[in-house]
Amino acid sequence: MDKLIEYFLKFPGIGPRQAKRFAYFIAAQDESYVKNLAELILKVKRNSRTCVGCFRIFDAAGDGRLCDICSSPSRGGSIMVVEKNVDLENIEKSGAYRGKYFVLGGVMPLTGNNKNGIRLKELFEKIKKEKPEEIILATSATTEGENTNRYIENILNPLGVKITKLGRGLSVGAELEYSDGRTIANALEGRH
Amino acid sequence: MDKLIEYFLKFPGIGPRQAKRFAYFIAAQDESYVKNLAELILKVKRNSRTCVGCFRIFDAAGDGRLCDICSSPSRGGSIMVVEKNVDLENIEKSGAYRGKYFVLGGVMPLTGNNKNGIRLKELFEKIKKEKPEEIILATSATTEGENTNRYIENILNPLGVKITKLGRGLSVGAELEYSDGRTIANALEGRH
Amino acid sequence: MDKLIEYFLKFPGIGPRQAKRFAYFIAAQDESYVKNLAELILKVKRNSRTCVGCFRIFDAAGDGRLCDICSSPSRGGSIMVVEKNVDLENIEKSGAYRGKYFVLGGVMPLTGNNKNGIRLKELFEKIKKEKPEEIILATSATTEGENTNRYIENILNPLGVKITKLGRGLSVGAELEYSDGRTIANALEGRH
């Protein structure tokens, strides 16, 4: 039991109390739920593949090495660089973007030269080979995200491709009265 | 993947967004973590048993039918009636109680006569047979909890055992300025 | 304007942003609202008196020196000791208590012997003179509150009056699953 709690503790956003509740929940479910859950966990892992095109983790029953976005003929022209899988999925959900992606795997830390295992070399190679019309840097609007943007721009600049960044400004619902100074400055700069 | 998300959605306190994050988390973990997790889930379920004494779910490698509390010679005299397993575990953590328990499995709904699958008959039989020195009703201080208390009192009264309820009043840290009227009334009534 | 913001900053629970909004709010109101507000502020202060019986601040147009509770013939028998005015008003709102009060003016600090200007001597004198049937200590369920209770008990014990404290336990709405250990211990001790 304690071991299972330990394992649940590694789930994203789960603290000791909830990990415990999960373990009790498992213990109290009927046999079939628990069996199916264990099988699904193994299956999802077995079928999960990292796309060789964009490093997105995708669910593939067959043996394709490219995810559905990378292998779609109707997507393309631009490559959007995102930090992680869930960012990509959230952008897909918005329906606002019809190009391709590249999953960086993280952001640059603010100090030191440790690249945190992020796929800078792979990004460089992909851009060099594919020469997309536009690269859209879609990191989060945090200090680490901005830092990562600058770093990528420096690396990709020699390749001579067009690099853009997501607009900064007022997010939907934001009120001027409560906006911080940097958001106001960004919104003013990005006026159109 | 969608099926796994559905299964995670049944976890206590988990909404669609977090269920999704869990599924991606599974997909991104290394093989050994996922295998161990699946095995632990099955094992916890396999080893989980409902104690025939108090209906607590407990973790038993052997084939004992009583949990460690029910089989401990140093616990006893009183039986504390709790709504669910996690309540029992939290009370145990407090170290304040040295008697036995009875897990009711829920509370009485406020309307209707539906007993919600709670173990009223089993409680009656246990009390009738064991004749404990004291029964402590430890339901939550909610309307449903109080309702359940009253119901149990009516059922157990003919057995002639002493029935008490947990004290109502100011919880630790409560300030008079922000306490609601019923808590103040309870605290006043329970002054000592 | 800045000076007014400074004054609003002293209002209970008001930070810089809200103090500023208050000042702009004043500037934007019509003449009559602002005049009335200023007059009411002065009037409330002028008519506010500290009751010589219980040290409650009360609103008196005439020149009575006792508040309505202290001068009511239907209230009495017991004296409830509270930390501050708003506690008293909240208890009155509950309608659960029909005795008299004593406003201590604060709590004992946890360290040092500094009594923080609280009215310990006045309490002693009042109890000695009035010999109430019961003294109810109604400080908050915080460490400072409990500390203050103990201190008062020591002081009043020689007078031989009955001293009680508000019940500690589960406040209305509390669930066992989320209750802290000391609340559980209190609720168990206060079972009835």
Add this chain to the structure above:
Amino acid sequence: MDKLIEYFLKFPGIGPRQAKRFAYFIAAQDESYVKNLAELILKVKRNSRTCVGCFRIFDAAGDGRLCDICSSPSRGGSIMVVEKNVDLENIEKSGAYRGKYFVLGGVMPLTGNNKNGIRLKELFEKIKKEKPEEIILATSATTEGENTNRYIENILNPLGVKITKLGRGLSVGAELEYSDGRTIANALEGRH
């Protein structure tokens, strides 16, 4: 006292409980604080003037009819249209803008033709007369704000001045994972 509580209830963001605490706070302060507060309130109101240039409420000891921004020779070129005074002050605090303002006094409601007392006519007259290089619409990124923007654009279009809107996109600190679809679409559209 009750009357003062009523007056405090009109303060922005203040509910019954806090209004009451304010009234008790007033009653418990010393004479000099209360006197000064009442005087400051009257003074701020007396010295507050609505700027004839931009309709900002400003604090003027003398008898100038223009606020310091409107009368500053170093500010100008553009006019930023804001909803209310506190928006203007927050933008000033950011230090990002060096032009002039126009305080609209509110937003257009979503339904009906009621203009809510906002200064559309005054805005039209000012723009017609001053012919600024640019008008920056700085309403909040809410549905009402966007609606108001469209309305103003329709009104001012015949005057042939350049009209821009604050950039929409990721506000500082926003993460892609948690951004809503419309913010993502705005950020993508506003990429640069």
